[in-house]
Amino acid sequence: AQTVTQSQPEMSVQEAETVTLSCTYDTSENNYYLFWYKQPPSRQMILVIRQEAYKQQNATENRFSVNFQKAAKSFSLKISDSQLGDTAMYFCAFMKSNSGNTPLVFGKGTRLSVIA
Amino acid sequence: EPEVTQTPSHQVTQMGQEVILRCVPISNHLYFYWYRQILGQKVEFLVSFYNNEISEKSEIFDDQFSVERPDGSNFTLKIRSTKLEDSAMYFCASYRVGDYGYTFGSGTRLTVV
Numbered sequence: 001a002q003t004v005t006q007s008q009p010e011m012s013v014q015e016a017e018t019v020t021l022s023c024t025y026d027t028s029e030n031n032y033y034l035f036w037y038k039q040p041p042s043r044q045m046i047l048v049i050r051q052e053a054y055k056q057q058n059a060t061e062n063r064f065s066v067n068f069q070k071a072a073k074s075f076s077l078k079i080s081d082s083q084l085g086d087t088a089m090y091f092c093a094f095m096k097s098n099s100g101n102t103p104l105v106f107g108k109g110t111r112l113s114v115i116a
Numbered sequence: 117e118p119e120v121t122q123t124p125s126h127q128v129t130q131m132g133q134e135v136i137l138r139c140v141p142i143s144n145h146l147y148f149y150w151y152r153q154i155l156g157q158k159v160e161f162l163v164s165f166y167n168n169e170i171s172e173k174s175e176i177f178d179d180q181f182s183v184e185r186p187d188g189s190n191f192t193l194k195i196r197s198t199k200l201e202d203s204a205m206y207f208c209a210s211y212r213v214g215d216y217g218y219t220f221g222s223g224t225r226l227t228v229v
Contacts, residue, residue, distance in 0.1 A: 035217055043205055045159070045220035091159060100147035100211050101171050103161040104218060 002027045002094050006107035013082045014115055020067075021077045021110045023092030029053075032096050034068065034075045035104070039089040048090075051075065082114045118142040122208050122221035129198055129228055137193045137224045139208030147211040148191045149218065150183065152176065154204045165191065198228045 003026045013019035025034070036048040051059045051068045059066050063083075067076045079086055089109045096102040121140040129135050141148050150162040163173040165183055182194045191210075195202055205225050209218040 033217075037220075042222070043225075044222045045207060045209075047217045047219075050217050098213065100166060100213050101164065103149065103164055103172060103174075104151075104159075105161070106159040108158040 002029075002032075002096065002105045004092050004094050004105055004107035006092055006110050008110045009108070010111045010113070012113040012115055013079075015082055015084060017082055018078060018080045019082055019112065021079075021090050021092075021112065023075045023077070023107055025073050025075065025092070025094050027073070027094065027096075029096055032094060033098055034066075035093040035095065036064070036066070036077045037091045037093060037106075038086075039091065039109070040085075040087070045091075049077070079112075084114050084116060086112065087114045088112060118219070120208055120210050120219050120221035122206075122224050124224060125222065126225045127227070129226070131200060131228055132197050135195050135198055135226065137195075137206050137208075137226070139191045139193075139221055140189055141191055141208070141210030142212070142219055143189070145210035145212045145215075145219075147171075147213075148183075148185070149209040149211070150193045151207040151209065151220075152204045153207065153223075154201075159207065162193070195226075198226075200228050202226060203228045 005024045032053045034051045038046045049061045063080045065078045091109045092107040093104045123138045148165045153159045163177045164171045205223045207223045208221040211218045
């Protein structure tokens with residue numbers, strides 16, 4: 001079974017600074033998908049970024065980028081130019097395939113506070 | 117942008133009562149899911165549903181739980197006899213192959229008293 005580990009329960013960052021959230025996972029699969037979801041105080045789950053394991057290039061979405069290290073099974077999220085609206089829980093998630101029939105497996109989350 | 121709609125946003129129920137949580141997935145999506153998040157804990161998979169049947173379920177999804185797509189648009193989660201430990205946020209999600217990822221609803225906060 002796949003597991004996802006987020007070792008940082010809480011982090012904080014000054015507004016406009018850069019912060020990196022860590023995630024490691026365990027799987028025997030070769031092809032899979034990794035995600036970062038954001039959960040603000042409203043509790044909605046918002047997809048931030050996706051990485052396909054077969055792609056060597058790290059995914060980027062505006063101020064959000066990942067550092068995907070397949071051999072190390074590591075998938076960190078970097079938030080640049082942090083904004084107050086980035087304050088949220090961030091969940092790393094794993095999915096075995098994009099067929100629709102495999103569930104997302106989530107880590108325990110990292111609570112990020114952006115400080116003015 | 118299309119979204120997944122969940123109702124109600126908050127439900128309070130007496131222990132032992134039945135509850136039905138409702139979801140309207142995105143109209144052209146074919147895969148539907150329920151997830152649960154106990155306060156302060158991680159998001160846990162309950163069940164996935166495709167082609168009018170359960171495709172996968174977790175250990176949490178025992179005989180107390182059932183899902184249904186009664187009318188081609190709604191997707192419901194029923195808890196037959198609620199327990200205190202069922203208090204959680206319940207998220208519905210839907211997906212279409214080729215999409216960037218699941219789309220989650222805003223969740224239903226269930227409080228069992």
